[in-house]
Amino acid sequence: xxxxxxxxxxxxxxxxxxxxxxxxxxxxxxxxxxxxxxxxxxxxxxxxxxxxxxxxxxxxxxxxxxxxxxxxxxxxxxxxxxxxxxxxxxxxxxxxxxxxxxxxxxxxxxxxxxxxxxxxxxxxxxxxxxxxxxxxxxxxxxxxxxxxxxxxxxxxxxxxxxxxxxxxxxxxxxxxxxxxxxxxxxxxxxxxxxxxxxxxxxxxxxxxxxxxxxxxxxxxxxxxxxxxxxxxxxxxxxxxxxxxxxxxxxxxxxxxxxxxxxxxxxxxxxxxxxxxxxxxxxxxxxxxxxxxxxxxxxxxxxxxxxxxxxxxxxxxxxxxxxxxxxxxxxxxxxxxxxxxxxxxxxxxxxxxxxxxxxxxxxxxxxxxxxxxxxxxxxxxxxxxxxxxxxxxxxxxxxxxxxxxxxxxxxxxxxxxxxxxxxxxxxxxxxxxxxxxxxxxxxxxxxxxxxxxxxxxxxxxxxxxxxxxxxxxxxxxxxxxxxxxxxxxxxxxxxxxxxxxxxxxxxxx
Numbered sequence: 001x002x003x004x005x006x007x008x009x010x011x012x013x014x015x016x017x018x019x020x021x022x023x024x025x026x027x028x029x030x031x032x033x034x035x036x037x038x039x040x041x042x043x044x045x046x047x048x049x050x051x052x053x054x055x056x057x058x059x060x061x062x063x064x065x066x067x068x069x070x071x072x073x074x075x076x077x078x079x080x081x082x083x084x085x086x087x088x089x090x091x092x093x094x095x096x097x098x099x100x101x102x103x104x105x106x107x108x109x110x111x112x113x114x115x116x117x118x119x120x121x122x123x124x125x126x127x128x129x130x131x132x133x134x135x136x137x138x139x140x141x142x143x144x145x146x147x148x149x150x151x152x153x154x155x156x157x158x159x160x161x162x163x164x165x166x167x168x169x170x171x172x173x174x175x176x177x178x179x180x181x182x183x184x185x186x187x188x189x190x191x192x193x194x195x196x197x198x199x200x201x202x203x204x205x206x207x208x209x210x211x212x213x214x215x216x217x218x219x220x221x222x223x224x225x226x227x228x229x230x231x232x233x234x235x236x237x238x239x240x241x242x243x244x245x246x247x248x249x250x251x252x253x254x255x256x257x258x259x260x261x262x263x264x265x266x267x268x269x270x271x272x273x274x275x276x277x278x279x280x281x282x283x284x285x286x287x288x289x290x291x292x293x294x295x296x297x298x299x300x301x302x303x304x305x306x307x308x309x310x311x312x313x314x315x316x317x318x319x320x321x322x323x324x325x326x327x328x329x330x331x332x333x334x335x336x337x338x339x340x341x342x343x344x345x346x347x348x349x350x351x352x353x354x355x356x357x358x359x360x361x362x363x364x365x366x367x368x369x370x371x372x373x374x375x376x377x378x379x380x381x382x383x384x385x386x387x388x389x390x391x392x393x394x395x396x397x398x399x400x401x402x403x404x405x406x407x408x409x410x411x412x413x414x415x416x417x418x419x420x421x422x423x424x425x426x427x428x429x430x431x432x433x434x435x436x437x438x439x440x441x442x443x444x445x446x447x448x449x450x451x452x453x454x455x456x457x458x459x460x461x462x463x464x465x466x467x468x469x470x471x472x473x474x475x476x477x478x479x480x481x482x483x484x485x486x487x488x489x490x491x492x493x494x495x496x497x498x499x500x501x502x503x504x505x506x507x508x
Contacts, residue, residue, distance in 0.1 A: 027053055031043075031053075031054060031057040031058075032057055036058070036061075040054060040057065040058055041058065044058055055079070055082050056082045058082075059075075059079045059082040059083060060082055060083065060084040060085065060116075061083075061084065061085040061087070062075050062079070062083045062085070062086055062087070063086075063087040063088075063089055064086070064087070064088060064089070065088075065089055065090045066088045066089060066090040066091055066092045066122075066124070066130075067090050067091050067092070068090075068101075069101050069102040069107060070100065070101055070102065071102075074102065074110065075110075077110075077113065080110070080113045080114045081114070081115060081116070082116070083114040083116060083117050084116045084117060084118060084119065085117075085118075085119040085120075085121070086111070086114070086117055086119070086120050086121070087120075087121040087122075087123060088120070088121070088122045088123065089123050090123075090124065090125070091124055091125070091126055091128050092124070092128065092129065092130045092131055092134065092155070103133075104131075104133035104134050104136065104137040105137070107134065107137050108137035108140070108141070111137070111138070111141050112141070112142075114143075115143065116143075117141070117143055117144070118143055118144060118145040118146060119144075119145070119146040119147075119148070120138050120141075120144060120146070120147050120148075121148050121149065122138075122148075122149040122151065122153070123149070123150060123151065124149075124151040124152075127151045127152050128155065129152055129153050129154040129155035129192050130153050130155055130192075131155050132155065132163070132192075132195075135153060135196050136163075136166055136167050139166060139170055139171060139173075139196060139199070139200060140166050140167060140168045140169065140170060140171060141171050142169075142171060143171070144171035144173065145171070145172070145173060145174045145175070146173070146174065146175045146177075147173060147175070147176050147177070148175070148176075148177040148178070148179075149177075149178050150178075150179050150180070150181075151180070152180065152184075152190055152192065152193055153178075153192050153193050153196060154190035154191065154192025154193050155192055163199075164195070164198070164199065165199055165202070166199050166200075166203075169203065169205065170199070170200050170203040170205065170206050171206075172205045172206060172208070172209035173200065173206055173209060173210055174209055174210065174211045174212065174232075175210075175211060175212040175213075176197065176200065176210065176212070176213055176214075176215070177212065177213075177214040177215070178193065178197075178214070178215045178216065178219065179214060179239075180193075180216050180240075182239070182240075188216070188218050188240060188241055189218040189219070190219075193216070193218075193219045194218075194219040194221070197215065197219055197221055198221045198224065201221050201224045201225075201228065202224060202228075207228045207229065207230060208231065208232065209232065210230065210232065210233055211232050211233060211234050211235065212233075212234065212235040213233065213235065213236050213237070214235065214236075214237040215237075215238065215239075216238070216239060216240040217238040217239060217240040217241070217242065217264075217266055218240050218241065220238055222252050225252040225253065225255070225256075226251060226252055226255075228255065229255045230255055230256045230258075231257065231258060232258055233256045233258060233259060234258055234259060234260045234261065234290075235259075235260065235261045236253065236256065236259060236261070236262050236263070237261070237262075237263040237264075237265075238263070238264050238265070238266065239263075239265045239266065240266060240267070241266070241267045241269065242266040242267060242268070242269050242275070248276045248277055248278050248279055248282075249264070249275065249276070249277045250277045250278050250282070250287060250305070253277075253287070253288075254287050256287075256288070257287070257288065257289070257290075258290055259288040259290065259291055260290050260291060260292050260293065261291075261292065261293040261294075262288065262291060262293070262294050262295070262296075263293070263294075263295040263296075264295065264296045264297060265295065265297055266297050266298070267297075268297070268298045273300075274298055274299065274300035274301075274303075275296055275297065275298050275299055275300060276299075276300040276302075276303045277296075277300075277303055277305040278303055278304050278305045280302060280304065281304075282304050282305070283304070285308065286305070286308040286309060286310055289310065292312075316340055316341060316342050316369065317340075317341050317342070318341060318342050318343075318344045318346070319341045319342065319343050319344045319345075319346045319347035319349075319350045319368075320344050320345065320346030320349075320350070321341075321346075322339060322341040322346075322350050323346045323349055323350040323353060326339075326350060326353050326354060326357050327353060327357070329357040329358070330357055331357065331358055332358070332359055332360055333360065334358045334360065334361060335360065335361060335362050335363065336361065336362070336363045336364075336365075337354070337358055337361055337363075337364050337365070338364075338365040338366075338367075338396075339354075339365070339366055339367070340366075340367040340368075340369075341367075341368060341369070342368075342369045342370075342371060343368055343369065343370055343371060343374065344371065347368070347378070348378060348381050348382075348385055351381075351382060351385035351386060352385045354385075354386065354389070355385075355386065355387075355388035355389045356388075359388070359389070359390075359391075360391050361389055361391065361392055362391050362392060362393045362394070362440075363392075363393065363394045363395075363396070364386070364389070364392060364394075364395050364396070365395075365396035365397075366395075366396065366397050366398065367398045367447075368398060368399060368400055369400050370400045370402075375402050377399055377400075377401065377402075379399070379429050379432045379433065380432050380433075380436060382399075382433065383432060383433035383434075383435070383436030383437050384436045386433075386436075386437055387436055387437050387438055388438075389437070389438060390438050390440065391440055392437065392438060392440060392441050393440055393441060393442050393443070393482070394441075394442065394443050394444075394445065394482060394484065395433070395437075395441060395443070395444045395445070396445045396447075396456060396485065397429075397433075397444060397445065397446055397447075398446070398447040399429060399446070401422065401425050401426075401429070403418075403421050403422045403425045404422055404449070405418045405419055405422050405449075426446045426457070426459070427459075427472075429446070430444045430446070430459045430461070430472055431469075431470070431471060431472065434461045434463075434469075434470035434471075434472060435469045435470055439463060441461055442460070442461055442478075442482060443458050443459060443460060443461060443478050443482055443484065444458075444459045444461065444472075445457060445458050445459065445484060445485070446459065447488060453487050454487060454488040455486065455487055455488075456484065456485055456486055456487065456488060457474060458474070458475055458476060458478040458479060458482075458484055459472050459473070459474055459475070460472050460473055460474075460475040460478055
């Protein structure tokens, strides 16, 4: 009994010593992988040293109830140094508590005591808004960089007019996001939503710092867009109901040269007409040379801007280019490889080079994309090229078959005729590749694109002594048996034939 107790103590002391060897950055990185309630919080209760090491992660994201902004219910001052994100949950109504609520000045002082605080979220279930003095206290917080709310800020109980300026200099925000529900009750325009934003965008430091602006179009400060320059604005997203009368959009967005993402999801109004960016006689250069994602609802077919869109090239290497890269490699100890290329005349040479450069691979992932109009896929040659990989057990393969269903096909119905044709093509491809490759190959996983995810479908290869050769079947049990990847998070769910950075064009 004594010996067992001594062994437990020794193990505990060894664990403590090993934990002390980890520097703070490594330890915090490990903590970020633990679920807050089910993992990190129980761990923090084990002992005082571990709790102290957990605090920077455990309290980095903190929440308070908006209706209980009192010294009793607020975050304890000892934890303020760890708060990076602060979420206000609930309503900002005029409630009476035995302990007085924080005034805006007291709240501002408390947030100033959080040196790492850079993000503020405001969430409200009833959408009763936020009194202006509290908004002012938040938006003038010097260290604030990200502000986000999914609800209206318009405070129904406010009295008098809202000031058109903040009480002090605005924070140099990099992101301001307000994503309101599309089907909210009228009126869609509320002064309490537009006023804070108008105050912000008039500040020179905000004009210089803002990188992302996602707001309802009804709250957009169009007049300020025209008079100010936005050198760092990369993301602009406006959503809602288009104003009845608007000049071409270019008038408002021409001073945003760094735009990479421009989204105008705006409902059509018969009185407003089509959404034009440029006057019909406009001949200027394309205004956003770095633009990669562009969404516009109800575009004007006569808008001259569409003839000026630059011809972007795909960043994905062609097979012959990838061959030049692989030819430089010689890594006999490499076990896993993931490559991506657009097929061309060098594809088979590339695949033949892989066994020479990486002879001991046991897992290989290949994303190949067809060129426009290229329907033939050399499936047998692909299998034969990889046959020298004598240790290969799992092959992840995206062939970009012509029969691949579109990811937005209704409900991605597995029983649909389109999916059945695709499944038959995959089964045939798997059998051809299995007959050409080496016996160690146990599974071929094919990529199936859904609306919200990309899934690897595992095909089990069965080899017998008969003359029929290898055969197989779909088997999800392989995922646990071989510790397979089930989803492909690296490729966008909506990927079609070509990826032009974030642009997508479709070969259909």
